[in-house]
């Protein structure tokens with residue numbers, strides 16, 4: 001089964017002149033790995049469009065969107081919080097990252113692709129309704145979900161977030177959206193120190209202790225996420241695909257391996273096939289060990305193609 005990859009060169013122009021774990025080498029490592037594994041001829045590549053202002057404002061406040069456009073520097077770097085920066089290329093990169101998720105929805109809903117992987121940066125899942133956070137400017141996946149509801153009238157969307165950090169921004173934006181089931185597995189206690197005390201029928205937060213290995217992680221996903229998603233019967237599945245729960249990633253302390261990511265992709269693909277004709281879009285969030293990130297993305301894409 002073919003997989004569409006959505007990316008854009010401008011996503012590499014965010015933060016080019018500062019040392020930061022969330023850097024452009026992440027995307028080039030992924031692209032190089034696709035070539036080395038001879039996957040490139042088998043994939044459909046699309047350039048990410050820029051998200052429109054209206055598309056951004058479906059997930060963020062107008063004042064916040066305006067503040068990001070205003071903050072964009074002509075030179076140098078500005079910091080929106082201790083982790084989150086903007087350089088001259090950041091605004092266009094962020095618009096492409098959000099726009100990739102809009103195009104992903106179009107490709108799936110117009111049956112031009114069954115499975116999509118957005119290889120984009122900056123990531124998005126920490127960006128709240130009116131706040132940049134944790135390397136994130138716009139909440140790419142929430143913008144994609146809002147677009148799917150508005151443009152195609154989709155009533156039930158499942159968002160799975162397997163980044164090692166809680167998807168606080170996504171939760172903040174969808175907290176009153178009963179048509180969105182949000183499942184986040186995250187190291188706890190750990191940045192952003194949110195999500196462990198949420199009480200909601202449509203938000204499933206699964207805090208996980210540092211040191212947890214793949215077998216226990218898989219059990220938690222199988223016991224909590226799979227039955228909830230099957231009951232919800234989503235018409236579309238979106239995935240915040242962070243790879244920083246990998247044992248080789250120094251930013252956190254969960255001990256997943258490449259094969260655990262293959263397992264996750266296989267289970268998510270099965271959920272999509274059972275519920276929504278296979279329609280699933282993965283969007284890149286974290287993942288800071290370049291070898292672990294690139295290998296893990298390759299196994300996910302191979303699993304989707306399988």
Ligand SMILES: [Zn+2]
Nearest residue numbers: 163164165286
């Ligand atoms: Zn993360």
